[in-house]
Amino acid sequence: xxxxxxxxxxxxxxxxxxxxxxxxxxxxxxxxxxxxxxxxxxxxxxxxxxxxxxxxxxxxxxxxxxxxxxxxxxxxxxxxxxxxxxxxxxxxxxxxxxxxxxxxxxxxxxxxxxxxxxxxxxxxxxxxxxxxxxxxxxxxxxxxxxxxxxxxxxxxxxxxxxxxxxxxxxxxxxxxxxxxxxxxxxxxxxxxxxxxxxxxxxxxxxxxxxxxxxxxxxxxxxxxxxxxxxxxxxxxxxxxxxxxxxxxxxxxxxxxxxxxxxxxxxxxxxxxxxxxxxxxxxxxxxxxxxxxxxxxxxxxxxxxxx
Amino acid sequence: xxxxxxxxxxxxxxxxxxxxxxxxxxxxxxxxxxxxxxxxxxxxxxxxxxxxxxxxxxxxxxxxxxxxxxxxxxxxxxxxxxxxxxxxxxxxxxxxxxxxxxxxxxxxxxxxxxxxxxxxxxxxxxxxxxxxxxxxxxxxxxxxxxxxxxxxxxxxxxxxxxxxxxxxxxxxxxxxxxxxxxxxxxxxxxxxxxxxxxxxxxxxxxxxxxxxxxxxxxxxxxxxxxxxxxxxxxxxxxxxxxxxxxxxxxxxxxxxxxxxxxxxxxxxxxxxxxxxxxxxxxxxxxxxxxxxxxxxxxxxxxxxxxxxxxxxxxxxxxxxxxxxxxxxxxxxxxxxxxxxxxxxxxx
Numbered sequence: 113x114x115x116x117x118x119x120x121x122x123x124x125x126x127x128x129x130x131x132x133x134x135x136x137x138x139x140x141x142x143x144x145x146x147x148x149x150x151x152x153x154x155x156x157x158x159x160x161x162x163x164x165x166x167x168x169x170x171x172x173x174x175x176x177x178x179x180x181x182x183x184x185x186x187x188x189x190x191x192x193x194x195x196x197x198x199x200x201x202x203x204x205x206x207x208x209x210x211x212x213x214x215x216x217x218x219x220x221x222x223x224x225x226x227x228x229x230x231x232x233x234x235x236x237x238x239x240x241x242x243x244x245x246x247x248x249x250x251x252x253x254x255x256x257x258x259x260x261x262x263x264x265x266x267x268x269x270x271x272x273x274x275x276x277x278x279x280x281x282x283x284x285x286x287x288x289x290x291x292x293x294x295x296x297x298x299x300x301x302x303x304x305x306x307x308x309x310x311x312x313x314x315x316x317x318x319x320x321x322x323x324x325x326x327x328x329x330x331x332x333x334x335x336x337x338x339x340x341x342x343x344x345x346x347x348x349x350x351x352x353x354x355x356x357x358x359x360x361x362x363x364x365x366x367x368x369x370x371x372x373x374x375x376x377x378x379x380x381x382x383x384x385x386x387x388x389x390x391x392x393x394x395x396x397x398x399x400x401x402x403x404x405x406x407x408x409x410x411x412x413x414x415x416x417x418x
Numbered sequence: 419x420x421x422x423x424x425x426x427x428x429x430x431x432x433x434x435x436x437x438x439x440x441x442x443x444x445x446x447x448x449x450x451x452x453x454x455x456x457x458x459x460x461x462x463x464x465x466x467x468x469x470x471x472x473x474x475x476x477x478x479x480x481x482x483x484x485x486x487x488x489x490x491x492x493x494x495x496x497x498x499x500x501x502x503x504x505x506x507x508x509x510x511x512x513x514x515x516x517x518x519x520x521x522x523x524x525x526x527x528x529x530x531x532x533x534x535x536x537x538x539x540x541x542x543x544x545x546x547x548x549x550x551x552x553x554x555x556x557x558x559x560x561x562x563x564x565x566x567x568x569x570x571x572x573x574x575x576x577x578x579x580x581x582x583x584x585x586x587x588x589x590x591x592x593x594x595x596x597x598x599x600x601x602x603x604x605x606x607x608x609x610x611x612x613x614x615x616x617x618x619x620x621x622x623x624x625x626x627x628x629x630x631x632x633x634x635x636x637x638x639x640x641x642x643x644x645x646x647x648x649x650x651x652x653x654x655x656x657x658x659x660x661x662x663x664x665x666x667x668x669x670x671x672x673x674x675x676x677x678x679x680x681x682x683x684x685x686x687x688x689x690x691x692x693x694x695x696x697x698x699x700x701x702x703x704x705x706x707x708x709x710x711x712x713x714x715x716x717x718x719x720x721x722x723x724x725x726x727x728x729x730x731x732x733x734x735x736x737x738x739x740x741x742x743x744x745x746x747x748x749x750x751x752x753x754x755x756x757x758x759x760x761x762x763x764x765x
Contacts, residue, residue: 147536213725219536220482224680224724227673231717239711351547351669358540392551395544402537403529416536 118263119384120377125273127376129335131369132276133349134356135283136327138368141357143287143296143320145414146214146222150207151328152350153233154200158329159248159336159345160241161196166249186251197329203233204325208318215317216303219416230346238343246341248333255337272334279330284365296320352394359398361411371409427609431602434689439598446587454703456586457658462699463593464654465678467600469691471647472675473684477691478608479640480620482539485546486675489645491553491667493519493652498566498662499559508572508583512653519649520642522549527638527645534623543669550667565663569656583657593654600647607643608688616640674698677716681723683730690732697731 137151164170166188170177180188207229214221254271257264287293299306299313307313332349339345356375360367375394383390402408426432445459468490475483496518500511530541553560560566571589574581583589607613619626619633627633656662665671679685682694698716705712727734 210721210725221724221728224676225721227677228717228721228724231713231720235711235714235717239714347669351543354540355544358537362536388555389551392548395548395551398544399529399541399548402533402541406533407537414536 116381116384119380122269122383123377123380124373125269125376126380127373128273128276128280129331129338130352130356130375131280131372132334133328133331134353134368134372135280136324136331137350137353138357138360138365139283139287139327140321140324141416142363142365143300144317145219145300145362145416146211146321147219147354147416148207148226148321148324149223149350149354150226150229150233151324151353152346152348153230153237154203154325154328154346155332155335155349156237156341156343156346157203157233158196158200158332159341160237160246161199161329162192162333162336163246163248163341165192165196167246185249186253189249189251193330193333196333197326200329201322201326204322205318207325208321211321212314212317230350234343234346237346241343243343248336248341250337268337272338275334279327280369283327287365355394355398357408359401359408361405361408362414362416363412364408364410367408367410430606432605435598435601435605438692439594442594442597443591446590454700456590458699458703460586460590460593460658462695463590463597464651464658465675465695465699466692467597467654468648468651469675469678469682469684469695470601470604470688471644471651473679473688473691474604474608474616474640474644474647476676476679477684477686478613478620479616479637481637481641482535483542483641483644484539484676485542485544485549485669485672486644486648487667487669487672488546488549489519489523489648490652490655490675491662491664492522492549493649494656494659494662494666495553495560495566495652496649497653497656498569501569501572506570506572508574511572512650515653515656516646516650519652520646522649523645524638524642527641531634531638531641543672546667546669546672550664550669553664553667560662560664563664565661566656567661569660569662571657571660589658593658596654600650604647605688612636677720681720681730683732683734683736685733686729687732687736690730693732693735694730 133155136154137148140146140148140151166185168181170180172180183191207226210229211222211225214225250268254268256268257266259265287297295306295311296316299311299316303313332345335349336345339348352375356368356371359375360369360371374397378393378397379390382393407413426434442459442463446456449456449459472483472486475481475486493515497511497515500514504510504514526542526545529545530538533541554563556562571583574583574592581588581592583592615626615631615636618629619631619636623633626636652662652666655666678694678698679691680694681697682690682692684690684694687693701716701719702712705715709715723730
């Protein structure tokens with residue numbers, strides 16, 4: 113049993129990361145009933161932007177770059193956590209402006225449009241940064257490892273899991289406990305009435321979408337030091353994100369969080385015994401659940417199913 | 419007006435088919451002169467067959483399948499493994515590709531045919547990823563990421579005569595004959611009573627069920643059939659490439675066949691997938707020769723098609739041909755798209 117404990121902990125931290133990756137995706141699916149397949153590419157873009165900002169050649173004018181590089185690593189990291197998602201948010205605005213044309217039509221339009229957008233972003237990443245791997249620097253406080261029991265644990269994993277918990281909590285508060293969240297959910301439910309009440313739904317949807325893309329970018333920055341930065345990381349992120357949402361059920365916040373943890377545990381535990389097959393376990397898990405349950409774990413009725 | 423005139427949907431071979439086959443038969447004569455190469459012709463025919471098979475599910479039945487590359491790849495591996503381990507006979511190996519991919523499709527259909535919309539779509543992705551991972555990790559059987567190499571283009575033995583298919587031109591004509599037969603068979607299938615029921619299920623599962631049709635069985639059977647024909651195309655592809663690689667099974671490549679089908683206009687036209695494959699592969703070669711960022715431009719083109727031309731290229735051509743308004747075609751494309759994810763209840 114005690115042999116199992118590290119793997120379970122490992123799986124749980126991984127699960128929190130999966131939940132974090134799925135968060136932006138879930139927000140857009142849950143509140144707008146749109147599938148954003150560009151989620152993974154935006155996740156990757158966040159990581160690349162952060163890498164550029166933290167690296168030796170920040171994308172600033174010379175004077176500013178000099179001042180930026182003179183700042184301590186920790187400050188730069190915190191600033192990057194804000195700047196990079198903001199930059200990705202701008203890309204999100206561009207996508208939303210295209211996606212606008214598909215609202216009120218079938219969600220498949222949005223899915224296909226964002227699939228095209230994902231291709232464009234991934235190819236742009238390849239053109240800009242090449243196909244090589246990059247490493248994202250993190251402050252010393254969160255890197256390295258510590259000894260607990262007889263094992264060395266990576267500090268960064270726990271830091272990342274902590275950030276994931278904090279962000280999941282904040283997003284839950286935002287959509288469940290604020291009037292903003294209530295209005296947006298009402299807009300997804302009945303857009304006509306919400307408009308008739310004098311609410312600018314167009315702007316609200318833009319905000320939700322941009323918020324979702326920024327969450328993708330944050331997830332990218334948090335996960336990058338663990339997974340590494342390479343063009344394919346977008347695809348590696350969007351599939352688990354999509355899987356977590358389908359497993360948890362469309363429209364269920366805690367469904368997605370629990371699904372993320374389950375996927376993490378499944379991947380972590382199979383990784384311990386048969387690492388070759390660890391990625392397979394999440395698909396098997398999904399097939400097992402969705403074969404029996406029509407809407408994943410706690411999914412609600414939505415336009416995403418006939 | 420001649421009352422006995424048949425409509426195209428009742429014919430075995432339509433005028434369009436004849437023209438297409440005749441034009442395709444002349445391809446090896448001029449393809450090298452326009453700066454392309456005979457192998458591209460083979461690739462286009464095989465992918466067209468694959469896309470037509472895929473469109474049985476997407477366009478005809480309105481089921482979103484995003485992991486179809488798996489069956490194409492399984493067919494390719496089945497062809498190679500049959501050749502190495504069972505018997506090196508062209509017909510038996512092609513039949514093996516068809517049957518094994520069909521069995522894989524039937525297995526998946528058991529799990530997904532009672533699901534709809536996003537859950538159906540993601541189940542197909544999950545199974546696609548499962549098969550892809552199996553192909554990569556089973557080094558002993560499939561050769562892992564290196565693929566199954568040294569697959570031969572077996573001679574076509576007809577009993578009275580045997581044709582050597584090793585050359586690209588000979589193989590092109592072989593693929594063309596197979597393609598033509600398959601197109602005729604698919605045309606008849608889509609316009610058969612069975613095909614009509616499938617189309618009815620696409621319109622409304624509930625309505626078809628109330629009319630007494632076993633919706634589950636129809637959904638499962640069309641998926642199985644589509645997988646089998648995809649696998650058959652995969653067997654041909656293994657011969658064309660002289661190898662079978664796992665990358666055709668990846669999610670990316672499965673996405674390409676969806677893109678080809680939609681850009682071409684598979685939702686409104688039988689020929690849409692073929693048009694899409696032509697455009698996609700020729701764009702890959704022509705734009706790819708000019709810039710190595712051709713996926714960037716194709717991605718932008720795809721976004722534009724989704725936004726402005728949901729009926730696809732074939733839809734626009736059909737509209738011009740039949741003098742129908744582009745608007746009605748676009749609505750048809752739009753409503754077909756809508757049905758895929760069951761937007762019936764969407765205001």
